[in-house]
Amino acid sequence: MYLNILKRDLKRKKTMNVILLIFVMLSAMFMASSVNNIIAVTNGLDFFYEKAGMSDFFVIEMATEDTGLQKAVEKLDSVSDCQKEPMISGSGDDIKIEGNQKVTVGTSPLYMSVDDAQLNYFDQNNNIITEVEKGKIYISGSFAANNNLEIGDKITLVIGDTQKEFEYTGKAKDALLGSNFLGNPRFIMNYEDFKCLYNDEMAKERSGYIYYIDTTDIPEVKATIGEFNGVTLNETAATMKNTYLLDMIVAALLLVVCVFLIIVSFVVLKHTIGFTIAEEFREIGVMKAIGMKNSSIRTLYLIKYFAITVVGSALGFVLSVPFSDMMLKSVSESMYLESENNIFVGLLCSLLVVGLTLIFCWSSTSKIKKLTPIDAVRNGTTGERFRKKSLMHLSKSKLSSGIFLAANDIVSAPKKYSVITTVFAILIMLVMVLANTANTLKSENTLTLIGCIPSDAYILSEPKSTEEVEEILAENNMPGSVREEKAYSLGAIIGDEKTTLSFQHSADTNAADYVYGNGVAPEDENEVSLSYLISEEFGVGIGDEITLIVDGEEKICMVTALHQTMNSMGKVNRLHQDFDVSSFDSISSLGYQIDFDEALTKEELNERIEKLKDIFGEEDVKNSAEMARDTLGAAETMETIKNLTLVIVLFIVILVAVLMERSFISSEKAEIAFMKAMGFSNKSIIWHHTLRFGIVALVASIIAAALCLPATHLAIDPIFRMMGAIAGVSYEIVPLEIFLIYPAILVAVTIISAFFTSIYTNTIKSSDASNIE
Structure with missing residues (x-):
């Protein structure tokens, strides 16, 4: 009996059942793929580190000769092993691709020989790179993608008087420096090719070592390393894992989308069940009249939704496999993952969707208890009403009939239309949150998060000096001041603990010009x-003293302020501009910041930037927004996620609009027929039905726009905190985008969907007014 009833019901309401099936399918697909991706990235990172042979602690030292750092570390009782890789620190000016001088690098590429490798580096097939043919080269990180490099392309490295051409062999997977968050691609080559470059005098000046240290006492190692001035990086394996945070964020955001989608699915499901029960009052009343219990009737509905849920979850599970592979593609290109797609996890997530849906369905059918056999006689109502149906009155309204009817329907049934409003508001707010995040990552205001003051232009060319850049500007009738923001590694003593700290410093910038969270500027x-x-x-705060090691002597400094930064995962400090750094080698530079002497309009500034590009090169000159975007490196990824989410959201909006409008037409069949009998045309009825959804979408957009900023703080602040922005971020809201473009898209898509669905009212005739069926 149940099976026959199920078949008839599924055939009778094809559109609504198909839409519910799609919702369940999408929920299962997103949950399975996003959970699978998070597990693959987090567990895969540990697996990758194990296969690569990663150590506990890493040090990069710039030194033209052996400084004795390795011997000093090996003397420590806590150190079981210390290995080093010789390398050359390069720049974008060294590299030519098919004859093009300017390339996109990031910060500093590192050139090394595969024979000196102390880690296991993998090719795209996850095979260890044990040898490289002479004249060929592997490159890690995002260098190949950023420069559209294909296997077989020619790359020329020019260092000093030495020039060497290589053939690009493929992308290498580098556990230490291979994440897309870092800008230090490794160029892995044959030993003879490396020696050819290394023998150049300029290469020797840029040479150094990467140390891999196994230890049980990291503070002790840090204290020893603090005695050496050439150290540019000293971090633990745990900290380096955080550089893969961006890959995990993608999976996490997809999981957030999945949660939103499941919430929407349940809201739509609740409405659909409620509508079905209200519509089938006669059938339910008859079933109760013949003696069927509430539990039996509820089970009947449960079987229907169980069938839809099982089919939808199965389809979602199947689709989650290719979808998960697509989302993991960029991650698997940089990491050696043990299992890129866990079938068991996908199956478990699909079963979870089935279970949650059935539990929700059972709770939603509780209204059946309230219906009685007498409801079948009274058309599902008691005929009594104890409140006004609407606050609006036609006699007092100056609105046209179509607008009045649409507004009156919404006001008369606020609970029914609030469901649609809530769904639309949640969906478009999700897009707005991602848009705020993407806009923030490419806003010049985020330059403060990397310890940089917004300027008119930025030049990344090297090596030059601020004086030389100022001379070039003056010669081209663009006078201005130039400053350079550099980072240094200094030995420090905090309490009884010796360590190494990174500091930013600019001799030409007043320390008071930077942004501080607490205290006063040095x-x-x-x-x-x-x-x-x-x-x-280290448990130090404002008013405490720390000791810095300068030329072997101790210099006591007071902490006067605290600030947040996203450099080195939030661990870069700041020196006063008068601090003497002449005895230290800088470990990195943010390039040259230019502030023109004249006050320029936006158009004039753009013209000067174009002129600077002609002088210094297209890729080496940035405006403030481009500098923030390229330095933080996550804006493009966030834009991709936002655009993908927007497509999914609009698809869901179409499904919801179609589902709701079809349910309204079915429940209002008698009213529509009565309107036609009174003389309303098909056009006016379609306009009335379409306008209802337009009003709802507009209200939802207003609510979403009002709540998108607190929602952004709630969802995205934890991610920024993981990257070092402890005190939170001031998000960049683009009014045109948030208050016009996205609301307009939502309203337009909703109106179009409702319009084409409401054309179905043409099939209803005026004679249907006397038929309650």
Whole structure:
């Protein structure tokens, strides 16, 4: 009996059942793929580190000769092993691709020989790279993608008087420096090719070592390393894992989309069940009249939704496999993943969707208890009403009939239309949150998060000096001041603990011009500002003193301020501009910041930037927004996620609009027929039905726009905190995008969907007014 009833019901309501099937399918697909991706990335990272032979601690030292760092570390009782890789630190000016001088690099490429490798580097087939043919080269990181490099393309490296051509062999998977978050691609080559470059005098000046240290006492190792001035990086394996955070964020955001989708699915399902029960009052009343219990009737509905849920979850599970592979593609190109798609996880997620849906369905059918056999006689109502049906009155309204009817329907049934409003608001707010995040990552305001002051232009060319750049500007009738933001690694003593800290410094920028979270800016060379993470790690705060090692002597400095930064995962501090750094080698530079002497309009500034590009090269000149985008490196990824989410959201909006409008037409069949009998044309009825959804979409857009900023803080602040922005971020809201473009898209798609669905009212005749069926 149940099977026959199920078949008849599925055939009778094809459109609504198909839409519910799609919702369940999408929920299962997104949950299975996103959970699978998070597991693959988090567990895969540990697997990757194990296969690569990663150590506990890593040090990069710039030194033209052996400084004795390895021997000093090996003397420590806590150190079981210390290996080093010789390397050459390069720049974008070294590299030519098919004869083109300017390439997109990031910060500094590292050139090394495969024979000196102390880690296992993998090719795209996850095979260890044990040898490289002479004249060929592997490159890690995002260098190949950023420069549209294909296997077989020619790359020329020019260092000093030495020039060497290579054939690109493929992308290498580098556990230490291979994440897309970092800008240090490794160029892995044959030993003879490396020696050819290394023998050049300029290469020797840029040479150094990467140390891999196995230890049980990291603070002790840090204290020893603090005695060496050439150290540019010293981090633990746990910290380096955070550089893969961007890959995990993609999976996490997809999981957020999945949660939103499941919430929407349940809301739509609740409405559909409620509508079905209200529509089938006669059938339910008759079943109760013949003696069927509430549980039996509820089970009947449960079987129907069980069938839809099982089919939808099965389809979602099947589709999750290719979808998960697509989302993991960029991750698997950089990481050696043990299992890129876990079938068991996908199956478990699909079963979870089935279970949650059935539980929700059972709870939603509780209204059946309230229906009685007498409802079948009374058309599902008691005929009694104890409140006004609407606050609106036609006699007092100046609205046209179509607008009045649409508005009156919404006001008369606020519970029914609030469901649609809530769904639309949640969906479009999700897109707005991602848009705010993407806009923030490419806003010049985020330059403060990397310890940089917004300027008119930025030049990344090297090597030059600020004086030389100022001379070039003056010669081209563009006078301006130039400053350079550099980072240094200094030995430090905090309490009884010796360590190495990274500091930013610019001799041409007043320390008071930077942004601080607490305290006051350093006022002389004996004062410093610490990042929140360093302050928390060592238990020091404003008013405390730390000791810096300068030329072998101890220099006591007071902490006067705390700040947040996203450099080195939130662990870069700041020196006063008068602090003498002449005895230290810088470990990195943010390039040259230019502030023109004249006040320029936006058009004039753009013209000067184009002129600078002609002088210094297209890729080496940036405006503030481009500098923020390229330095943080996540804006394009966030844009991709936002666009993907927008497509999914609009698809769901179409499904919801079609489902709801079809349910309204079915429940309002008698009213529509009565309107036609009174003389309303098909056109006016379609306009009336379409306008209802337009009003709902507009209200939903207003609500979403009002709540999108707090929602952005709630969803995205934890991600920024993981990257070092402890005190939170001031998000960039683009009014045109948030208050016009996305609301307009939502309203337009909703109106179009409702319009084409409401054409179905043409099939209803005026004679149907007397038929309650």
